[in-house]
Amino acid sequence: MATLLLVAIFLSGVIFIVDINIPLGIAWGSLYCIIILYSWLFPAKFASVYIAMACTVLVILGFIYSANPNPASHVPEVNRLISIVILWVCAALVSIAKVSFENAEFQRVELEDQITRQTAELRDSEQLYRYLYDHALEMHMSLDPIEATILKCNDTLCKRLGYAESELIGETIIKLYHPDYHDQVNEILTKSKGEVSNVELTVVTKGGGKIDVVLNASPAYDGDGNVRFIRSSWIDITEKKKSIEKFRMLMHSAPDAIIIVNAQGKIELTNYEARRLFGYSKEELSGSLMEMLTLKRNHGLLDFDKACNKMEMELVGVRKNGEQFPAEVTSSLFKSDEEWLAIVAMRDVTIRKKTEGNLKMLYRAIRELEDYSIILLDANGNIQDWNRGARRITGYSFKEIEGKNFDVFYTDSDRREGKPQKQIQKAKVIGRVSEKGWRKRKDGSNFWAVETVTVLNDDMDQTIGFCNILKDLTSQKxxxxxxxxxxxxxxxxxxxxxxxxxxxxxxxxxxxxxxxxxxxxxxxxxxxxxxxxxxxxxxxxxxxxxxxxxxxxxxxYSRLSKPKEIEVINCQYLVNTILEDLHSLVSRSKAVIEVGDLPHKVKAFPGEISMIFQNLIANALKFSKKDRFPQIQIKSKKVDGGWEFTVKDNGIGIARKDYDKIFVIFQKLNRSDEYSGTGIGLAHAKKIAEKHGGRIWVESEPGSGSTFYFTILTEYL
Known part of the structure; x- marks a missing residue:
């Protein structure tokens, strides 16, 4: 402000010198300049400009309204022009000065704010550093470079060692190391010049406990390059060493050969089983290539490009004496201390291979076995696999039966009673259940079998299925x-x-x-x-x-029960012989008898078969109707397991309610005065049919004749 005042006085002096006889306009102009200079005091940024404009207007008005005493002279006009120029020079100087001053003030405020922020950040950083320093996982300390005394330490170190910080400050660092390491620490302090990297040592706690640590240290320099203090840190590796020791113990107690291999394919560590399996000593294996232990070289077990992968394969191992053996190998990659390693586990599977071969032979033998049905079931009793015997005995193909429940082999009554499910439940409880009973084939026929159901459990004793074995005992039954x-x-x-x-x-x-x-x-x-x-x-x-x-x-009738010899008989000849014996009776009754094509070779008891034909033909002649001549047809046909014979007549017939009664001994349907007889003949016939494994039955209606059927099952005899 003082500078502007001096400038105003200087301008007034210039005006005075230029024209000592200062006109009134010049005087006012000078006054205007002083006002413009003092416009600095106004807060508006361009107040001097506004005032200069107003002063200029006043100068011009004064020029217009004032009289010129000397019209020939142009000095007044020049003076007034000079006044206007000086006015605007002053206005410009004031405006420029004011803007510059405001900018300088703004920069000062900004600088103060920045200094305040950086001071706060520095304080926060210092607090954060202190917090991190005190709470770091590592144990940190600062040491005197000459005396090796502790200048500063963090809370982690104090807590791990059990000391208060005041107890450690000023103490020599050698005090904290285990006595076994004092010489090594002294050597480090003497020769390292403060630079130490990854040295394993043991420190002692206040209570006498031991902590295994890794020491790292570096010097801190001042501006002149002198060592101010030594930064030192300990990393607790006690648990790591314990883990490593446990790993070694587990490795050496493992039943498999364990080999640790580095990224170069060289063996770093082996267990006892590995040395025993291959016949090498520990020294011979350490540093050797892993490839010397296998017949195949490029097996991909040590593919370190596939980090943390796991590979399983079977290789041929080679012992020191050159002997080869099948081996099951598993390789897992892991990273340890910035180095990739592979854990290779190998197992001699010679015995297992031999056992597998024997099991395959046994499996093939079981599959080809035809006398027994062997079926593998899942935990729900559904069929998973079976052998040839199962196909032969049940009549199913595997494609038809796969996935179905094994209850398809049970009879309908057994299935309704839930017997199949009861069988597998019993097997679950007691391990195996066996019983004899009827089972059903694909064609619906039944067969007598002994069935054994055995539960199959996994290593966790969980049921994974059942083995169902059937033996067809129909012939035995x-x-x-x-x-x-x-x-x-x-x-x-x-x-x-x-x-x-x-x-x-x-x-x-x-x-x-x-x-x-x-x-x-x-x-x-x-x-x-x-x-x-x-x-x-x-x-x-x-x-x-x-x-x-x-x-x-x-x-x-009683003699029918006596065992007799079975013979091959000609039924055609037998019936013809019977008709010859009955010739007189046939002639008297004027009967017409038609004999079909009867079998010429049938295994039977000849006397009994002759008796059954004779009884049926005699009854057909005896029980004929009075108003017509008897007509009799004798036929036969082949059935499953034997023959079926038919004797049909046109006699008096039999009511349906009496079908069973006529085969009971001494049961007669007619009075003795009408039809003679003892009521034993058809009982004879029934007993004879049953003796031949067959049966006898009748189809008839009263007044329409009767048809008697009987079967002889030759396979039964």
Whole structure:
């Protein structure tokens, strides 16, 4: 401001010198300049410009309204022009000065703000550094470069070692190291000049405990290049060393050969099993190439380009003596201390390979086995695999049965009772369950089998499936049933023989006595008897004869149970022979008998077959209708397992309700005075059919004749 005032005084002086006789306009101009200079005090940035404009207007107005005493002179005009120029020079100087001053003020404020921010940031950084320093995972300290005393340490170091910071400041660093390392530490302090990198040492806590550490140190210099202090840090590797020791123990106790290989393919570490397996010493293997242990060189086990990958393969191992063996190999890559390593585990699988070969042979043998059905089931009982025997016994192809539940082999009644599921549940509990029973083939036929269901568990004792083994015992079952029937027949035969003995001795004797006395009575007194006595005598003789025939038929019925020899008979010849024996009866009844093509070779009991044909033909002749001649058809056809024979007549017929009754011994449907007989003939026929493994039945309607069917199952005999 003082400078501007001096400038205004200087301009006034210039004006005075130029024209000592200062006109009034010049005087006002000078005053205007002083006002413009003092416009600095106004806060508006361009106040001097506005004032200069106003002063210029005033100068011009003064020029217009003032009279010029000397019109020939132009000095007043020049003076006024000079006044205007000076006015604007002053206005410009003030404006420029004011803008410059404001810019300088702004820069000063900015600089102060920046200094404040940087001071705060520096303070925050210092606090952050201090926090990080005190709470760092590593143990940090600053040491005197000459005395090796502790100048400063962080909280981590104090907490790990159990000291307060005040207890450590000023103490020599050698105090904190284990005595075993004092010489090494002294050597480091003497020769290292403060530069130490990754040196493993052991420090001692206040309580006497040991901590394994890695030492790193570097000097800190001042501006003149002198060492101010030594920055030192410890990294706790106690747990790491323990882990390494555990790894070594696990490695050496592993049942497999463990080999640690570096990125160059060289062996760094081996366990006892590796040395035993290959026959090398520890020294021989250390630093050797891994490739010398396998027959194949480029196996890709050590492909370090695929970081952290895992590879499994089978290779041929080579021992020191040149012996080769199959080996199962697993390789895993990992990074340790900036170096890639591979853990290679090898196992001699010679025994396993041999066992697998034997199992494959056994599996092939099982698959080809035909006498047993062997089926693999999943945990739900669904079929997964089976052998040739299963296909032969059940009749299914594997394509038809794969994935289905094994209950398809059970009978419908067993499935309704849930027997298949009960079998696998029992097997789960007790391990294996076995039973005999009927099973079903694809064609619906049943077969007798012994079934064993065994549970299959994994290493965790979890059920993964079942093995179902079936043995077809149908032939054995039939043989057992036959033997049982034979035993039953023998028992019944003995009973019938005893019964026949009783009849023949206990009944025949009084019956013969009655008959003989009746005949004597008729012979001796027949002429003297009246008609009633003669009728009674004849009735007694007739009853005795019927009783005698009944006893005779019972004896024949009992003899059916006696075992006889099976023969191959000609049924055509047999029936023709029977018809010849019945010729007189056939002729009297004027019967028409049609015999079809009967088999010429049938395994049977000839006497019994002759009896069944004779009974059926005789009944057809006897039970004929009075108003027509008997017509009889005898036919046969081949059936599964044997033959079916048919004897058809046009007689009186049988009601449906009596179909079963007629085959019961002593059961007669007609009165004796109408149709003679003992009621044993069809019982004979039934027993004979059953003896041949078959059956007998009838189809008939009253008045429409009857058709008798019986079967002989030759496979049963």
């Amino acid at each position: 039939q043989a057992e049933d036959t033997m049982a029937k034979i035993a039953s027949l023998e028992s019944r035969s003995r009973e019938m023989e005893h019964f026949a003995y009783v009849i023949s001795h206990d009944l025949m004797e009084p019956l013969l006595t009655v008959k003989n006395f009746s005949e004597l009575l008729e012979e001796d007194y027949g002429a003297e008897m009246n008609e009633d006595a003669s009728t009674i005598t004849h009735s007694i003789l007739g009853a005795a004869e019927r009783m005698e025939k009944l006893i005779h038929d019972l004896l024949e």
